[in-house]
Amino acid sequence: MANNARITVNSTAAFLKAQKLMPGGVSSPVRAFKGVGGTPVFIKEAEGCLLTDVDGNQYIDYIGSYGPMIVGHANERVVAALSKAIGRGTSFGAPTEAEATLAEKICSALPGMEMLRFVNSGTEAVMSALRLARAATGREKVVKCIGCYHGHLDSLLVSAGSGALTLGTPNSPGVPQSVTANTLLVHYNDLEGTARLFEQYGDQIACMVIEPVAGNMGLVLPAAGYLQGIRDLCTKHGAMLLFDEVMTGFRVAWGGAQVRFGIRPDLTCVGKVIGGGLPCAAYAGPAALMEKISPSGPVYQAGTLSGNPLAMAAGLATLEILEEPGAYESLEECSSRLAGGLAEAAAAAGVPVALNQIGSMVGMFFSNKPVLNYADATASDTAAFARFFHAMLDHGVHLPPSQFEAVFVSLAHGEDVIDTTIKAASRAFDSVKL
Numbered sequence: 001m002a003n004n005a006r007i008t009v010n011s012t013a014a015f016l017k018a019q020k021l022m023p024g025g026v027s028s029p030v031r032a033f034k035g036v037g038g039t040p041v042f043i044k045e046a047e048g049c050l051l052t053d054v055d056g057n058q059y060i061d062y063i064g065s066y067g068p069m070i071v072g073h074a075n076e077r078v079v080a081a082l083s084k085a086i087g088r089g090t091s092f093g094a095p096t097e098a099e100a101t102l103a104e105k106i107c108s109a110l111p112g113m114e115m116l117r118f119v120n121s122g123t124e125a126v127m128s129a130l131r132l133a134r135a136a137t138g139r140e141k142v143v144k145c146i147g148c149y150h151g152h153l154d155s156l157l158v159s160a161g162s163g164a165l166t167l168g169t170p171n172s173p174g175v176p177q178s179v180t181a182n183t184l185l186v187h188y189n190d191l192e193g194t195a196r197l198f199e200q201y202g203d204q205i206a207c208m209v210i211e212p213v214a215g216n217m218g219l220v221l222p223a224a225g226y227l228q229g230i231r232d233l234c235t236k237h238g239a240m241l242l243f244d245e246v247m248t249g250f251r252v253a254w255g256g257a258q259v260r261f262g263i264r265p266d267l268t269c270v271g272k273v274i275g276g277g278l279p280c281a282a283y284a285g286p287a288a289l290m291e292k293i294s295p296s297g298p299v300y301q302a303g304t305l306s307g308n309p310l311a312m313a314a315g316l317a318t319l320e321i322l323e324e325p326g327a328y329e330s331l332e333e334c335s336s337r338l339a340g341g342l343a344e345a346a347a348a349a350g351v352p353v354a355l356n357q358i359g360s361m362v363g364m365f366f367s368n369k370p371v372l373n374y375a376d377a378t379a380s381d382t383a384a385f386a387r388f389f390h391a392m393l394d395h396g397v398h399l400p401p402s403q404f405e406a407v408f409v410s411l412a413h414g415e416d417v418i419d420t421t422i423k424a425a426s427r428a429f430d431s432v433k434l
């Protein structure tokens with residue numbers, strides 16, 4: 001599927017029009033190719049692991065909608081479930097049985113998470129979980145890791161900061177200093193620095209929020225003992241541990257990273273996969289805690305489209321596929337084959353890369369040292385990534401258009417597709433050196 005001499009006139013025209021009507025021509029920033037330059041590929045349709053653009057070019061897809069498409073695009077079981085649901089009406093503003101069915105499936109996969117509340121996006125889930133943690137502890141400070149992303153809520157739109165421990169300053173205009181003043185920053189994988197912060201502020205900390213496997217600075221894995229270490233710190237200081245598994249939930253394992261690493265957070269956010277490609281997310285916790293949410297309790301949170309019947313149908317169909325024996329083993333096999341193949345191809349071409357992989361996520365950094373945190377991630381060669389990205393696009397492989405996004409494998413990526421990808425990469429690595 002080499003798209004050599006790829007024609008992109010229709011994407012170019014679509015992008016010109018879109019830029020007049022929407023900031024950057026997109027509905028979410030990374031789609032605009034700012035990190036790699038050039039014109040974004042406008043998608044006409046997708047099936048399995050293949051994207052077709054508006055000019056008729058095909059690509060093996062490793063964006064996976066940034067996480068949700070774990071069973072592949074237009075999966076026939078998901079489409080059948082959606083078709084059945086759509087004829088029955090698309091939103092009622094009244095409860096449906098499907099909500100409890102999906103809630104039961106999610107909660108049963110997450111030990112200790114007895115109840116959940118559905119929302120429409122990961123941002124909403126984290127924002128609401130944070131409100132709950134603050135209400136339950138009567139404390140206001142929140143600890144966050146530099147380089148972790150938790151959606152675009154004001155209070156967590158903070159990641160910059162050079163010192164080991166910094167009081168939060170906003171990194172978007174429009175976010176008031178007063179809102180981020182209660183956000184405390186630590187380095188990912190830095191247990192000692194985090195312990196020092198807890199020593200100083202422990203009795204004011206409502207919760208520590210973390211991506212247990214970081215997927216928004218590229219893919220960065222937790223060091224051995226790190227997650228247990230922060231679990232112990234939170235317990236010791238009476239703070240809650242909030243696992244933001246919006247990306248990793250039902251992605252790195254059935255349930256998520258908390259199951260894979262055997263750590264029990266106090267609150268969990270899930271999203272992406274649980275909506276099967278429709279807008280859906282949730283926050284979950286023990287019943288006694290979740291009962292504090294309105295209307296059972298005083299912590300207010302609501303949503304016109306929350307628990308939407310189409311999202312419930314797509315989410316349930318997706319989880320039913322993932323629940324079948326062998327699904328996660330096959331995802332793991334494919335993504336480790338991909339990571340191994342990329343490492344070999346890079347080595348053969350003499351291009352230094354650092355590869356991280358877990359479950360169906362792969363992170364490849366153009367770096368000559370291991371990547372354990374944000375500082376390591378941002379030290380990688382983004383210009384080399386941009387050249388590699390465009391070469392891959394020309395060879396019919398659509399990676400996420402940023403060095404700092406994870407690569408997502410789905411059940412529709414078979415061994416052959418992985419091997420085709422590795423062959424394309426072998427050629428693309430040569431253009432990196434130019």
Ligand SMILES: *Cc1c(COP(=O)(O)O)cnc(C)c1O
Pocket residue numbers: 120121122123124126149150151152211215216244245246247248271272281
């Ligand atoms: C994607 C993501 C979010 C935000 O979810 P949206 O649905 O984009 O609002 C939050 N946390 C993590 C870890 C994510 O990967």
